[in-house]
Amino acid sequence: MARQLRRAGQAPPPGGAPPGALRRAAHPPRTRPPRDLRGRPRRAGSPGRRTRARPSHGRRAAGRTGRTRVSEARQRIRARFRKGERVRHISHLDVLRYWERAIRRAELPLCYSQGFTPHPKIAFAAPLPLGFIGEGEIMEVLLEERVPLDRFAADLSAQTTADLEIREASEVALGLPALPTLLRWADYRIPLQGVAPEHAIESVNAFLATETFPWRQEREGKKAREYDLRAGVASLTTTDVEGSAAIDARLSCGQELTVRPEQLVAALFPTATVDRYVRAGLVLEEPSAALRAWREKGRYE
Template identity: 55%
Template sequence: MSAQRLRVLFRKGERVKYISHLDVLRYWERAIRRAGLPLAYSQGFTPHPKLAFASPLPLGFTGEREVMDVTLDERIDPAEFRRRLVEQDTEDLALVEVREVPLAAPAPQSAMLWSDFRVVVPGLDPDAARQAVHEFLASDSLPWREERGERVREYDLRRATAWLTVRPIDGGAELSMRLQSDQDLTARPEAILSALFPGHEPAGYVRTGIVLDERSPARELWRRYGQYQ
């Protein structure tokens, strides 16, 4: 029977940006087992490790704070879990943070709200980029259409963008953005580049963080009754 659930934040580096999500899952399963940690498995003929990810990172992307929930059969101090797992990880897939979450908390994938990205664009003039971003953020909407094979998506790219900033760097500009990543829509930074800066190729995409809806009944009661009385 499951005894504990830990939320692990980890980094996916440049050298492994093209490995699949399944490879990442297998890596962490083996690392946890090598560390002698009591990883829980599902029941049935083909037991699966109880590892739940917020969202698979697209191939070619790196990540700085990817989210994985680990369910254990026995309780363990999160600091001890971290100490033992750090001994098994690598620079390419490295543990960043560990904390406990309730066993009954929503799965991270179903709790996703936003994803944060950083994109370096060589050759992009920072002043021109700022103007394009200013006009985009000032607009009421930007209808966008994506075609991936036979799949077609149409959505409002402006509404899917919480914020977007530009920073000058040597030889180009760096974009930072927060995009919708919930059950209704997952917007991608490639859409921002195609819509605002056509013809420019990025040096790479980095997902810098994931925003989850981590409300709990107890916290909501405190906010409703305790904080304001």
């Protein structure tokens, strides 16, 4: 052991030492790098070490102090748009990306959310199901700077197509509740193939004459849904379109109850075939203090 210490350039302790001490002096323990809770080597940027500030992304710019500037909404615009025949098989997420890119191309000051991956502040009243045509869809856009409504509609219309176009735009208060919570009804126009107008009138009149219509909706991979179908239908009329029947229905589309038009057709016309569903418009309910008191306490104050 003393010979190994001399080779390492160390002098053996005088008077001798226990074998364990000589062994530890000849073979000092290796220093291990710091490790995390799972026993893995701690990397740069892990908790416990100082890290450099990450660069900002999106529309968040870093200031001199290193802090990020959070985009603040200055204007809230509610726009009605159309989703036509050629794009009715485009998903809702693709429609969201379409409007985000159109707003960026129009150089409008779109507002983004906070976080490492900012998202555009664009809200829809209700996603349009795949394959449906929308004639009066509603979305809300938050802007960082105030923009005249005519400029907003003109600049955005210049970047869109005829099948996804802006119909009208209006400004609403920033403090209003979220757009989906204001939605109450949806108007549908449904052409029925293989159903005579006389048979459609009889079925509609019998349905409207009932007070309740229990319905069970079977869902693939999920629990069946049972609800009162009659409570979710506000109005229902029939029309004659070239010898075939068509129905116009106002269905519930709120958070308490949502009725799909496919379920209405399956309940009243089980043998009918539908080529397309058209959502003609959406009905919003503007909040008020009197209506809120009526819902909470059952009386006005």
